[in-house]
Amino acid sequence: MKLFATALFCLCALPAAAQGLWPNTTYDPGIPTLESVIGHRPGDAITTPDEVGRYLDALATAAPDRTRLVKYATSWEGRPLHYLIVGSKERLARLEDVKRGMQVLASGAPEADRLIAELPVVVWLIHGVHGNEISSSDAALAEAYHLLAARGHADADLTLREALVIIDPMQNPDGRQRFVTQNLLGRSLDADPNPQSAEHDEPWPGGRVNHYLFDMNRDYFALSQRETQGRARTMLEWYPQVVVDLHEMGGNSSYYFAPPADPINPLMTESQRKSLELFGRANATEFDKRGFAYFVREVYDAFYPGYGDSWPAFHGAIAMTYEQASARGLAFAREDGGTLTYKQGVTHHFTAAITTAVTAARNREQLLREYLEFRRGATALGQKGTREYLVAPGKDPSRAARLARLLAAQGIQVKRAEEAFQAGSQQLPAGTFIIPLAQPAGRLARNLLDPDIKMDDAFLKEQDRRRKARLPDQIYDVTAWSLPLMFDVDVVASDRVSSVRAREVRADEESATTVTPPPAGTIGFLMPWGSGAASTVAAALRQGIKIQTADDVFTHAGRKYAIGTAFVRLAENPEGTAATVQQLAQRHGAELVPIAQTWTDEGISLGSGRTARLRAPRVLLAWDAPVSTLSAGFARYILEQRFGQRVTAMRVSTLQNYDMKDYDVLVLPSGNYNFSDDALRRLKDWIRNGGTLITIAEASRWAARDRVGLLSTDTLLRDGSPERDAPEGGAAGAAGGGEKPDLTKPFDFEKAIQPERERPENLAGAMLRVTLYPYHWLTAGLDGDIQAVYEGARVFAPLKLDAGVNVGSYAPADRLVAAGLVWQEAQPLLAGRAFLMHQPLGRGHVIAFAEEPNYRAYAEATQLLFINAVLLSVAH
Numbered sequence: 001m002k003l004f005a006t007a008l009f010c011l012c013a014l015p016a017a018a019q020g021l022w023p024n025t026t027y028d029p030g031i032p033t034l035e036s037v038i039g040h041r042p043g044d045a046i047t048t049p050d051e052v053g054r055y056l057d058a059l060a061t062a063a064p065d066r067t068r069l070v071k072y073a074t075s076w077e078g079r080p081l082h083y084l085i086v087g088s089k090e091r092l093a094r095l096e097d098v099k100r101g102m103q104v105l106a107s108g109a110p111e112a113d114r115l116i117a118e119l120p121v122v123v124w125l126i127h128g129v130h131g132n133e134i135s136s137s138d139a140a141l142a143e144a145y146h147l148l149a150a151r152g153h154a155d156a157d158l159t160l161r162e163a164l165v166i167i168d169p170m171q172n173p174d175g176r177q178r179f180v181t182q183n184l185l186g187r188s189l190d191a192d193p194n195p196q197s198a199e200h201d202e203p204w205p206g207g208r209v210n211h212y213l214f215d216m217n218r219d220y221f222a223l224s225q226r227e228t229q230g231r232a233r234t235m236l237e238w239y240p241q242v243v244v245d246l247h248e249m250g251g252n253s254s255y256y257f258a259p260p261a262d263p264i265n266p267l268m269t270e271s272q273r274k275s276l277e278l279f280g281r282a283n284a285t286e287f288d289k290r291g292f293a294y295f296v297r298e299v300y301d302a303f304y305p306g307y308g309d310s311w312p313a314f315h316g317a318i319a320m321t322y323e324q325a326s327a328r329g330l331a332f333a334r335e336d337g338g339t340l341t342y343k344q345g346v347t348h349h350f351t352a353a354i355t356t357a358v359t360a361a362r363n364r365e366q367l368l369r370e371y372l373e374f375r376r377g378a379t380a381l382g383q384k385g386t387r388e389y390l391v392a393p394g395k396d397p398s399r400a401a402r403l404a405r406l407l408a409a410q411g412i413q414v415k416r417a418e419e420a421f422q423a424g425s426q427q428l429p430a431g432t433f434i435i436p437l438a439q440p441a442g443r444l445a446r447n448l449l450d451p452d453i454k455m456d457d458a459f460l461k462e463q464d465r466r467r468k469a470r471l472p473d474q475i476y477d478v479t480a481w482s483l484p485l486m487f488d489v490d491v492v493a494s495d496r497v498s499s500v501r502a503r504e505v506r507a508d509e510e511s512a513t514t515v516t517p518p519p520a521g522t523i524g525f526l527m528p529w530g531s532g533a534a535s536t537v538a539a540a541l542r543q544g545i546k547i548q549t550a551d552d553v554f555t556h557a558g559r560k561y562a563i564g565t566a567f568v569r570l571a572e573n574p575e576g577t578a579a580t581v582q583q584l585a586q587r588h589g590a591e592l593v594p595i596a597q598t599w600t601d602e603g604i605s606l607g608s609g610r611t612a613r614l615r616a617p618r619v620l621l622a623w624d625a626p627v628s629t630l631s632a633g634f635a636r637y638i639l640e641q642r643f644g645q646r647v648t649a650m651r652v653s654t655l656q657n658y659d660m661k662d663y664d665v666l667v668l669p670s671g672n673y674n675f676s677d678d679a680l681r682r683l684k685d686w687i688r689n690g691g692t693l694i695t696i697a698e699a700s701r702w703a704a705r706d707r708v709g710l711l712s713t714d715t716l717l718r719d720g721s722p723e724r725d726a727p728e729g730g731a732a733g734a735a736g737g738g739e740k741p742d743l744t745k746p747f748d749f750e751k752a753i754q755p756e757r758e759r760p761e762n763l764a765g766a767m768l769r770v771t772l773y774p775y776h777w778l779t780a781g782l783d784g785d786i787q788a789v790y791e792g793a794r795v796f797a798p799l800k801l802d803a804g805v806n807v808g809s810y811a812p813a814d815r816l817v818a819a820g821l822v823w824q825e826a827q828p829l830l831a832g833r834a835f836l837m838h839q840p841l842g843r844g845h846v847i848a849f850a851e852e853p854n855y856r857a858y859a860e861a862t863q864l865l866f867i868n869a870v871l872l873s874v875a876h
């Protein structure tokens with residue numbers, strides 16, 4: 001930013017020494033400063049994404065023999081993502097050998113021991129995954145400058161010699177650009193420290209998230225975003241021993257570094273914990289020298305495996321999150337009366353990052369040795385107890401295949417059986433995926449495939465105490481994420497190693513692109529419903545192909561077909577349709593069964609009234625405040641990227657006055673809506689005329705009877721009574737209110753302090769079992785039970801029979817909890833309550849999800865329910 005030209009003028013004359021952030025360091029004038037390239041000194045302005053790229057280029061050009069600039073991804077909005085490798089001249093000359101060496105080390109192969117003497121310790125410093133956490137990107141540029149320009153500085157020399165430092169200055173350029181733009185737009189004459197001023201107060205959706213409004217610090221094992229995919233590939237190329245993900249937190253805080261808070265994921269090793277302390281103490285020493293405040297062991301835990309720090313940890317890295325209090329601009333008025341400046345934030349991050357790199361360099365051999373032991377230890381661990389997880393292709397082979405590719409994409413070895421085989425008493429078909437746990441990435445595999453990862457007992461006890469006292473819990477993220485449960489695939493945990501002909505599964509595996517023509521006499525195709533079929537149908541409908549959907553079961557040529565099976569009749573489609581449909585099905589992994597006649601042996605006929613014609617749905621998505629950014633982003637991503645369904649995102653303010661007649665489906669992501677009476681009346685008319693309203697989570701609460709009454713359900717209080725029945729001030733209970741206490745009995749203190757009108761128990765995020773009503777088209781492609789993510793405190797009474805269908809209900813208490821932490825007392829209220837409701841209104845539908853079906857784009861089973869609601873409602 002070049003707003004402050006006067007400042008520029010007086011700074012130019014300063015010597016290079018003053019331009020670095022490490023005290024008493026002389027810098028090589030041959031390495032360009034940020035000021036000489038961009039026009040400001042570190043921390044004096046918020047460097048824009050474009051400027052970050054320009055400065056990286058300048059550094060790489062100035063020190064070609066000690067750097068390598070690598071573009072590793074492109075953001076959704078088209079911005080490049082880079083990392084800069086910094087090391088000694090000798091190391092950089094043999095960079096490909098180093099990379100191969102790191103891969104051998106990670107494999108745990110016998111020759112790895114010999115490599116420890118010569119390999120550098122790889123330090124991966126990643127910055128700014130949340131685009132409004134701005135200081136770390138400027139710190140990153142200062143880190144690179146310092147390492148290249150610090151002349152005769154013993155620690156910098158040591159770092160270049162012993163380590164290979166990989167600096168990723170900006171993990172989320174789209175979010176940072178959004179922040180920088182709004183900050184500049186709101187900028188006062190001087191930087192305004194008022195936290196409520198426009199320059200600090202970000203409009204929806206804020207800069208934290210990327211283009212699809214994802215929190216990319218939760219995306220590591222889901223790998224749904226291009227940016228994360230690029231980082232996972234980077235990690236699996238270099239296998240770093242030390243990883244730091246640099247963030248920002250609230251401006252009234254100080255600085256956080258390792259060791260982390262409890263709970264710690266039980267699959268982390270004792271040696272990792274020790275090294276976390278090693279780095280923490282090193283940072284503490286430097287912070288004390290400079291008088292910087294910090295805290296450790298609080299707030300930031302190490303339990304969920306999808307963070308930028310935890311995911312590499314299960315590959316063996318010492319991986320850490322650092323958090324700097326955010327100025328969220330150039331200056332921030334703290335509650336303690338002080339002013340936090342952007343420059344301070346940059347300096348703190350720079351200090352911690354450089355200290356970490358130096359500490360890694362000092363402990364090079366030990367860190368490499370421990371890394372190798374971690375990888376070998378994981379293999380050894382997988383030779384006890386469960387030896388393999390086996391995933392059969394099942395009813396929806398596209399889903400199992402997707403899971404296999406997702407695991408392979410994160411460096412987990414997966415094989416596919418080429419023939420049928422026996423595992424214990426289980427007979428498994430050809431095509432079954434085999435995930436051996438005796439592998440260097442075994443701890444990550446376990447984390448993602450085990451049904452449940454347990455929290456430490458003492459931690460749980462403390463959380464129980466806190467919730468009983470109505471204090472907020474200290475659980476930082478969800479407590480369950482098991483991918484087989486999310487994908488609803490059947491998994492066999494086998495305690496032996498299968499001996500079956502199998503081949504390695506690759507992440508980038510493309511299905512064959514050539515299709516063989518269907519047999520002569522083919523008059524159409526049947527396509528059993530599932531995730532792959534939904535993608536195929538969305539694409540086919542867009543091309544104008546006519547497709548029917550079966551609303552009931554039938555048997556054709558001896559094979560049973562479930563509800564939702566799609567049927568393409570070639571006679572009603574133009575020539576070439578067979579090849580088009582075949583190509584689409586192959587691309588999306590859908591099964592396509594060519595048929596020579598339409599006679600069905602049992603159940604409905606293919607010309608029955610109980611089939612329906614599908615149409616390409618025209619979809620509107622509510623956007624902007626008061627919509628939840630994450631929920632809106634999930635829905636948009638799932639529609640556009642996961643299923644190829646076009647969607648119009650429209651701001652709620654516009655939507656309220658918009659005539660929706662040209663649209664079939666309106667998706668209201670979670671949010672606290674406030675439609676005017678007039679807008680609500682038009683919405684109801686639109687539904688009556690055939691529109692489909694899909695509400696998610698808080699939007700379903702808004703639609704319920706006690707709010708706008710689009711849905712005949714009640715939201716429930718903790719005691720199971722409807723929210724709308726409870727009097728506002730709370731009923732006069734036995735022990736409180738106006739009733740006279742009976743002083744002849746001992747006073748029941750516990751009872752007396754219980755609140756009277758309380759929302760259900762808040763859950764940090766668990767997986768609940770949902771029982772589906774299998775006769776409804778919304779359940780197409782799924783059967784019986786699935787698992788859904790539950791997060792928060794929403795409970796809905798089921799619909800009455802005359803109002804609609806409870807398509808999905810939480811399972812009875814004894815089977816309710818699939819994984820994660822659900823307090824015993826919270827279970828009876830959830831059991832049997834509504835998860836997915838369908839209420840017809842006139843010729844249209846209201847379809848309500850109690851929870852987020854598109855959660856982080858890894859909830860495959862509930863995502864299928866969501867796309868069913870979009871694709872199939874239009875036909876009904």
Ligand SMILES: [Zn+2]
Nearest residue numbers: 130133247248
């Ligand atoms: Zn962050």
